Amino acid sequence: MKxxxxxxGGAGNAVENRKLLNFWxxxxxxxxxxxxxxxxxxxxxxxxxxxxxxxxxNILLGAYVAVLAKSTDYWFxxxxxxxHDEEN
Numbered sequence: 177m178k179x180x181x182x183x184x185g186g187a188g189n190a191v192e193n194r195k196l197l198n199f200w201x202x203x204x205x206x207x208x209x210x211x212x213x214x215x216x217x218x219x220x221x222x223x224x225x226x227x228x229x230x231x232x233x234n235i236l237l238g239a240y241v242a243v244l245a246k247s248t249d250y251w252f253x254x255x256x257x258x259x260h261d262e263e264n
Contacts, residue, residue, distance in 0.1 A: 206247045213240050 219225055220233050 202250070206251065209240075209243055209247050213237075213244055216240055 216233060216237050220230070220237055225233060
């Protein structure tokens with residue numbers, strides 16, 4: 177019997193589906209982090225923001241640098257993931 181593979185899971189065995197859905201969840205969260213960071217940069221450099229709010233945008237930008245660092249660390253740091261050690 178031919179096994180149907182899907183880009184978003186829902187076909188194949190349970191372990192492979194979970195791995196694929198975990199990838200997409202992590203990818204979407206990281207993409208949302210990047211888009212939010214770009215929105216904050218836009219507010220800081222290109223939008224008309226009151227001086228009292230500009231301080232808040234600077235604080236948000238500083239905090240979001242740490243979020244992006246952790247996200248980048250997750251994707252590019254060499255790690256041993258127990259999920260990849262699972263057998264089908």
